[in-house]
Amino acid sequence: MQSKSTILSLPKEEFVHPGTRACTGCGLAIAYRVGLKALGKDTMLIVPPSCLTVLQGLFPVASTKLPCLNVTFASTAAAATGILAALKTQGNKHTAVAAWAGDGGTSDIGLQALSGAAERGDNFIYFCYDNEGYMNTGVQRSGTTPIGAITANTPFKGKLQQKKDVPAIMAAHNLSYVAACSAAYPLDLYDKVKNCLDMPGTKYFHIHIPCPPGWGYDPRYGIKIGRLAVETGYYDLYEIVNGEFKLTAASEKLLEKRKLVPVREYFRSQSRFKVLTDEQIDEIQRQIDKKWAGYYKRED
Amino acid sequence: MHIIENGNVAAAMGVRLCRARVIAAYPITPQTPLTEKLSEYVDAGEMDAEYIPVESEHSALAVCIAAASAGARVSTATSANGLLYMHEQVQWAAGARLPIVMCVVNRAVGAPWNIWNDQQDSISQRDTGWIQMYCSDHQQIIDTVIKAYWIAEKVSIPIMVCYDGYILSHTYMPFDLPDQARVDAFLPPFKPDYALNPEQPANLNTVTLPDVRLDVHGELAHGYMEIRYLLQEDLRKTLTVAADAEKRFAGIFGRGNDPYIEPYCCDDADYVAVGMGSLTYQMRVSVDALRKEGVKVGVMGIRLYRPFPDEAVARALKGKKGAIVFEKALSYGYEGALMSDLKAALYEHLAGSGHLPLVQNFIAGIGGRDIRTEDLTNMLRAATESRVAKDPVWIGLKL
16 A cells, blocks of 8 residues: 555545435445545546445435436446546546446446456446445345345345355456455545556455445444454455555454454354354354465465 | 448448447447448547447447447447347436437347348337337438437437348448538537536436425426426427438438338329338339239338327328238237337328228248248239238248
């Protein structure tokens, strides 16, 4: 990271204004507010149907003070391409283009268009805010719902499959910049956006978003739970700059401390994981330890 | 300047003359030579545009929707399943009121796979809120593309310029290539009322409620229903705008037609064959042959299918003994879509006159089945002699 922001150094100008329709304690509201501060005023947004569509408000009232094009579910990244092409024909090299889509809109229905735009190297930032399910339609499983999570269409046994690793898929497109962030670490998100603004081609951000109604916890604990995901080594904050992987912020600190909070604490903080057995949690703990052993080895 | 080229190149030349700035396309037969030609113009620096080789038709129209929302004149083209894959975006483009011009090189849809010509692809998009224009030769293709941009930008409604795959797209015909200065005089640069702009932020196409709602200034804003009603209103007004376009075009280029229909030997005809696209030109041969036998027939091509020029169609058929509708598509489970539209127009405008022409329906050339002129002649003759047994009749069916 080239710079470290503090809460006091963030720009005062707000682009997400009071009166959003986000749920109480919504992690997206934090990430969106801080992400737009980093993008700045000279930005055009693209949003497919998702929680963000609702958050921004119903016609004719909008809480976001940036131009935003709402597009169909599968077309987010292609729409970014279209705006970029139009700006190019107008000789506009300064306006940033940023897409904000949910995890279903990214890992499932929007993956083809995203892969296409990334392969073409279209110069925009794609944010996937990952609340780990189709929360806007009432909590159904998505490609990024983690194993063991109860959702409206995995009601009794929980999801039986692994979470899809979308940042790894995007990294395989040889992007100049891929980042994994969390709504619980907004300054890390801010700095990463700032640092990649001038990098070429498609930049991909994956943001872990605690979701009170979808995950089953008291809204006041959203930040705590988001941090637990990082402190347990379950969800890692990192960036891949021109192919170079590096842990950042709290995850970087874990490299020094070499002590992870047991992942059981994370699972027991949310009702969606109530069917995960102790044996399953032990198995997930072993996978996390193995992943981190790899990180330590790389560091040494 | 007269040149000889194929229909796809005529369309590409039209797009180039109209100075489209953003082109997005995905390859599908028989559209490919058109978009290849556009990529060639851009690559060679003969056209000042961005050519986006997208990864799907859904994204092709997504690029056009977004680029038009940001103020660019856009172009795309497709056929058959490509158009079907776009369907969600087709609806979106009309709802968002974007003046996109898309060439549809008509081809049969799967299943089973078939790459040959019929018109089921564009007919299946009839109710999407787009304007649909059908061409019968290469001159009409290039001229229609130019008129389409003017009309689309006047009414903020997207347009499909439809022409038959292979029969028009891959055959060579002489046509007059309009010169750039005249096209520029006809078609001013695209200036939308609003384009995405950080200085004037707006949230476009967001969730809109069933009822009207106050905005932050206390003024009533449209509900979804008002927005959709206005699309319908403006589509109907397009009938007038299309006539203006024709007049304006004739004034600048010295050639013009009826904007809605293209009648041939219809004035004194007892029976009029009705159709869309190249089939209606082929039927002129049948009309000539039957006229020699003393059968008073004519043929009428529908050039503008949506909005449907119901009054013009009814007026042209007033007093006729019969209208015989030949189609390369149908509304499965009933009859040809044009047949139903034509019946409705006759009922609405002529029911009170005490005489409704007898209407009959023939389905021809589905999936590229060869349409022999002799068969057309025989069918047309039979339809003038007595009512055909089973309506619609599939011409040349071998069951």
